[in-house]
């Protein structure tokens with residue numbers, strides 16, 4: 001019996017790496033903050049990849065250079081304010097070296113899985129800062145999806161039920177702190193596959209867990225992996 005879902009993981013904001021060429025343009029102080037990378041996201045994505053035996057495509061450049069979670073037409077959002085003044089050729093070089101290989105690798109993996117029966121389940125793993133511009137953000141876990149796509153809504157409802165069963169205190173919210181239909185890797189892949197063959201969900205983890213590390217963070221990663229597995233089988 002084939003499983004209904006075939007899992008692929010991506011992590012767009014995995015890295016704080018700034019290639020030498022651009023180091024002078026970007027303040028070092030930004031690199032270890034949520035502005036340089038999604039704290040804890042790669043660690044979670046690698047854990048899911050290992051425990052759920054799923055392929056993972058992870059970015060290897062900071063979003064302060066190029067944002068792997070934005071579409072090519074979204075040019076002002078692609079490049080951080082530190083690199084906005086680079087000329088067109090220099091920006092194209094960044095796209096060719098860092099951006100396009102990542103985006104193509106993610107699409108290639110989704111296409112490979114789409115050839116087998118069932119729904120491709122793409123989980124794009126991110127994390128968010130607990131307080132932004134003085135405002136405390138409510139979710140512990142945010143599940144971002146397109147409510148118009150049945151396979152995504154169904155997965156998220158079941159995922160929330162599983163998470164609540166494993167930890168009733170966990171605050172799991174839909175399309176919070178961001179909307180699932182905003183520009184992103186999942187939004188781009190939705191255009192390539194129908195809802196019956198592809199479900200793209202952004203899993204947003206509150207950085208208060210990885211920042212503290214320790215027991216709670218380890219437990220949360222396990223709970224998330226268990227819940228994904230429970231919904232998949």
Ligand SMILES: [Zn+2]
Nearest residue numbers: 013038126127
């Ligand atoms: Zn992110």
